[in-house]
Amino acid sequence: MSNRIKEQxxxxxxxxxxxFTAGYPKIDDTVDIICRLEDCGVDMIEIGLPFSDPLADGPxxxxxxxxxxxxxxxxxxxxxxxxxxxxxxxxxxLIMGYFNPILQFGLEKFCSNCASTGxxxxxxxxxxxxxxxxxxxxxxxxxxxxxxxxITPQTSEKxxxxxxxxxTSFIYMVSTASTTGIQQNFATDTNAxxxxxxxxxxxxxxLIGFGISNRATFKTACNxxxxxxxGSAFIKHLENKGINEIGxxxxxxx
Amino acid sequence: xKEKSKFSVDSKGFYGExxxxxxxxxxxxxxxxxxxxxxxxxxxxxxxKDFLALLKDYVGRPTPLYFAKRLSSKYGCxxxxxxxxxxxxxxHKVNNTIGQILVAQKLGKKRIIAETGAGQHGVAxxxxxxxxxxxxxxxxxxxDIARQAPNxxxxxxxxxxxxxxxSGSKTLKDATNEAIRDWINNPTDTYYIIGSVVGPHPYPDxxxxxxxxxxxxxxxxxxxxxxxxxxxxxxxCIGGGSNAAGxxxxxxxxxxxxxxxxxxxxxxxxxxxxxxxxxxGSDGIIHASKTKLMQTKDGQIIEPYSISAGLDYPGIGPxxxxxxxxxxxxxxxxxxxxxxxxxxxxxxxxxxxPALESAHALAYLPKTSxxxxxxxxxxxxxxGDKDLSTYINAFGYEx
Ligand SMILES: Cc1ncc(COP(=O)(O)O)c(C=O)c1O
Numbered sequence: 001m002s003n004r005i006k007e008q009x010x011x012x013x014x015x016x017x018x019x020f021t022a023g024y025p026k027i028d029d030t031v032d033i034i035c036r037l038e039d040c041g042v043d044m045i046e047i048g049l050p051f052s053d054p055l056a057d058g059p060x061x062x063x064x065x066x067x068x069x070x071x072x073x074x075x076x077x078x079x080x081x082x083x084x085x086x087x088x089x090x091x092x093x094l095i096m097g098y099f100n101p102i103l104q105f106g107l108e109k110f111c112s113n114c115a116s117t118g119x120x121x122x123x124x125x126x127x128x129x130x131x132x133x134x135x136x137x138x139x140x141x142x143x144x145x146x147x148x149x150x151i152t153p154q155t156s157e158k159x160x161x162x163x164x165x166x167x168t169s170f171i172y173m174v175s176t177a178s179t180t181g182i183q184q185n186f187a188t189d190t191n192a193x194x195x196x197x198x199x200x201x202x203x204x205x206x207l208i209g210f211g212i213s214n215r216a217t218f219k220t221a222c223n224x225x226x227x228x229x230x231g232s233a234f235i236k237h238l239e240n241k242g243i244n245e246i247g248x249x250x251x252x253x254x
Numbered sequence: 255x256k257e258k259s260k261f262s263v264d265s266k267g268f269y270g271e272x273x274x275x276x277x278x279x280x281x282x283x284x285x286x287x288x289x290x291x292x293x294x295x296x297x298x299x300x301x302x303k304d305f306l307a308l309l310k311d312y313v314g315r316p317t318p319l320y321f322a323k324r325l326s327s328k329y330g331c332x333x334x335x336x337x338x339x340x341x342x343x344x345x346h347k348v349n350n351t352i353g354q355i356l357v358a359q360k361l362g363k364k365r366i367i368a369e370t371g372a373g374q375h376g377v378a379x380x381x382x383x384x385x386x387x388x389x390x391x392x393x394x395x396x397x398d399i400a401r402q403a404p405n406x407x408x409x410x411x412x413x414x415x416x417x418x419x420x421s422g423s424k425t426l427k428d429a430t431n432e433a434i435r436d437w438i439n440n441p442t443d444t445y446y447i448i449g450s451v452v453g454p455h456p457y458p459d460x461x462x463x464x465x466x467x468x469x470x471x472x473x474x475x476x477x478x479x480x481x482x483x484x485x486x487x488x489x490x491c492i493g494g495g496s497n498a499a500g501x502x503x504x505x506x507x508x509x510x511x512x513x514x515x516x517x518x519x520x521x522x523x524x525x526x527x528x529x530x531x532x533x534x535g536s537d538g539i540i541h542a543s544k545t546k547l548m549q550t551k552d553g554q555i556i557e558p559y560s561i562s563a564g565l566d567y568p569g570i571g572p573x574x575x576x577x578x579x580x581x582x583x584x585x586x587x588x589x590x591x592x593x594x595x596x597x598x599x600x601x602x603x604x605x606x607x608p609a610l611e612s613a614h615a616l617a618y619l620p621k622t623s624x625x626x627x628x629x630x631x632x633x634x635x636x637x638g639d640k641d642l643s644t645y646i647n648a649f650g651y652e653x
Contacts (some may be wrong), residue, residue, distance in 0.1 A: 104553030
């Protein structure tokens with residue numbers, strides 16, 4: 001089976017990956033945002049499935065999740081919106097969401113819907129690596145869905161190598177020990193962490209996320225990894241400027 | 255209880271299919287550190303000495319097991335009250351915070367965080383921090399801050415910083431989210447004292463062990479007072495489930511002892527304003543634990559309701575999900591009104607003003623019948639001081 005995520009890493013460097021919350025700002029914006037992002041040259045997209053209790057997220061994504069839920073977003077509707085997306089969009093698409101809504105929909109059905117709509121992978125921040133391996137890996141594999149794991153500045157080297165071994169997409173390198181949100185600058189010890197991971201020569205490509213908000217942080221991230229993921233800053237931009245101005249946001253990072 | 259019981263947590267942190275640690279990677283080092291250390295810390299001789307000395311001299315344990323004569327004659331059985339209401343700070347919560355603060359010290363942590371709903375766990379945490387001279391930050395929903403002003407004042411007097419949780423529904427579940435987010439943002443110097451048998455493994459097991467002093471004392475007291483260490487039935491209210499876990503703990507393997515967990519059904523189980531998780535909930539993940547929780551069909555967590563702020567949690571501890579599913583414990587519920595009637599009854603018959611939470615356990619009495627020889631223990635988890643304004647309103651004592 002071809003792996004759209006891996007292919008993209010082979011083709012491109014300094015990948016720009018954008019996270020947004022599906023159904024935000026308006027319920028029907030999901031597909032429009034995806035298409036516009038690709039047209040502006042974004043390399044990969046994480047489509048956020050909203051949850052009432054997003055533990056790892058800061059205020060910006062908490063708010064977009066709340067609005068999206070109030071707009072009526074859920075798994076079923078998201079897959080309906082995404083139907084036919086592969087006729088219009090070629091870049092890798094992942095869904096990022098907390099585990100409980102996925103479990104209630106049914107993990108098996110979720111993965112099978114991902115496969116049939118052309119979603120390449122999942123990022124489930126509260127599904128730890130061990131439990132995934134123990135209980136759920138097979139379901140992902142059957143449907144050819146790539147799961148993505150996070151590492152943080154506190155993750156041990158041993159664990160990073162273990163995660164690397166099981167990764168079929170990319171490693172999501174969390175920049176600092178924090179919930180998602182906007183940072184103007186990285187903390188001083190952040191570069192040391194990036195460097196340390198870089199030196200491990202992992203088999204999997206890595207993208208740096210959490211706190212990437214401007215050209216400077218994006219460039220720094222690219223110096224140490226294959227690219228970066230931007231979430232809160234993009235959502236803030238949507239909130240302030242609306243979906244017509246997506247191009248002006250993406251331009252900052254090219 | 256034997257070291258390994260049918261109802262002990264397994265090596266991966268599960269009770270049957272419930273439990274585990276569904277944590278974001280950001281919390282992995284913290285939770286792992288705790289998981290790897292809690293058991294051997296708790297088993298150290300010095301730790302046990304320190305813990306038991308504080309429970310005795312500071313908390314005021316053992317709490318009495320009181321034979322409630324007039325209540326017994328009304329219900330035609332032998333009713334005993336386990337007087338957790340007589341603990342320092344007025345509830346069972348302090349058993350856990352004293353235990354966890356000692357664990358935090360052993361792990362070298364300097365900054366303590368906690369969540370609180372009604373404020374009882376917040377007060378108990380602030381108390382333990384004052385005792386040990388540690389910084390204390392308590393997250394509390396904005397809505398709860400407004401309705402539990404005396405406990406907010408208590409926490410402040412004890413030196414804690416109370417931070418309003420303004421996300422989501424602004425109550426206990428959101429305060430818990432904020433505490434977890436704080437822990438993510440402060441991964442090295444901070445210890446999170448969870449207030450019930452909820453959250454990621456090893457918290458449910460650790461909190462149950464600290465609260466198990468309740469049933470340990472009960473056993474000895476029953477033996478002395480009745481000649482038999484086993485009661486017929488134990489009744490406890492259940493929010494997250496810590497007082498119930500403590501009251502049941504040493505009897506879990508004695509299947510002759512009936513265990514009754516009373517949830518809050520608010521304005522009625524199917525009124526849409528209830529907190530009866532075992533009836534209304536389904537399997538899912540809340541605060542990093544797989545358990546029963548109240549949720550929409552899309553997996554969004556529902557805000558529960560009960561007149562008692564300590565019982566309106568949308569989940570229950572994974573041990574209880576397992577006890578309920580396996581049939582070991584019987585889950586029943588009591589409404590706001592039934593709990594209020596039970597408050598009055600205990601005042602009038604025994605001269606004790608119970609906490610609203612504990613009144614839910616008492617409210618089971620009129621719904622069942624016991625034989626004259628049955629020994630029934632009710633865990634009186636807390637006293638009613640904190641609920642006085644609710645009682646003033648409910649019973650018409652305003653001017
Ligand atoms: C007096 C009292 N009882 C019971 C509870 C419910 O908690 P748990 O179910 O963990 O015992 C609380 C919680 O605040 C409480 O204050």
